[in-house]
Amino acid sequence: MIVRCVQIISPATGKVVSDHxxxxxxxxYPVLEVLTTASRVLLRIPERLDITGERESPGLWDAAMFTVVSDRMPECWVAGLEEGRLTLAPQEWQRLGFWEDYFxxxxxAVAEYERLRAEILAHV
Incomplete structure (x- = not known):
């Protein structure tokens, strides 16, 4: 899945801002993961290089910021439902504590992320 950013919603304040x-x-941006709850839909976007050339962490962004450019879903995505949250992502990323281990x-966890990130990016 590929999305285009049409507005920026600050992750800190939830308000529309001019830049971030x-x-x-x-x-x-390719989408690595989709997370939904009763009140929000979030998209995990891959890291980018910061101004020093260092990789930043993959971030969660409000889906209201984007329009869908390509709705092709990665083959490794599976649906998971836990505690009222629906996730579309590789099953390995859905285990309890995966993102804490990654960060x-x-x-x-870092190796698993890199492997599946590459797989997703190869098929979007």
Whole structure:
């Protein structure tokens, strides 16, 4: 799935803002994961390089910021339902604690993310 940013909603305030260092209006992004709750839909967008060339972490962004450019779903996505939250993502990312392990730089989680990220990006 590929989306185009049409507006920026601040993750901190929930308000529409004119710019943000992590995303640009008009740019297209592959979607790594879709998370839904009763009140929100979030899209996980892959990291980008910051101004120093370092990779930033993949971020969750409000789906209201985007229009869908390509609705082709990655083959490795599966639906998961837990505690009222529906997730479309690789099953490996849906295990309890995966994202905490990834952000804590646990080698197995980082490797799993890199492998599945590459698979998703190859099929969008």
């Amino acid at each position: 260092p992590g995303i640009r209006v008009g740019s297209e 804590d730089d646990v080698p197995a």
